[in-house]
Amino acid sequence: MQSLFQILMLILDVVWFIIIVHIIMSWLINFQVLNLRQQLVAQIWYGLERLLDPIYSRVRAILPNMGGLDLAPLVVLIGVYALRIILTNNIAAFY
Numbered sequence: 001m002q003s004l005f006q007i008l009m010l011i012l013d014v015v016w017f018i019i020i021v022h023i024i025m026s027w028l029i030n031f032q033v034l035n036l037r038q039q040l041v042a043q044i045w046y047g048l049e050r051l052l053d054p055i056y057s058r059v060r061a062i063l064p065n066m067g068g069l070d071l072a073p074l075v076v077l078i079g080v081y082a083l084r085i086i087l088t089n090n091i092a093a094f095y
């Protein structure tokens with residue numbers, strides 16, 4: 001059962017990393033450091049968008065409209081971190 005715990009923690013780590021990469025890329029694109037006309041940047045960006053949009057859209061449906069400010073990535077990051085805390089505090093259930 002310990003391996004199940006480690007697999008769940010690995011999945012949460014990967015999700016955390018993907019969300020952080022998406023946030024940093026969005027900043028770099030908005031500040032025009034990265035250009036979506038470059039093929040590699042566009043492929044990575046649209047791949048991350050397709051991967052994270054189902055998660056973000058559910059969170060955006062709950063959050064109030066904040067104008068141009070998107071808080072969905074922050075809420076998802078807090079949720080992932082909360083899941084890590086819950087799993088770590090209940091590690092005894094995996095033994």
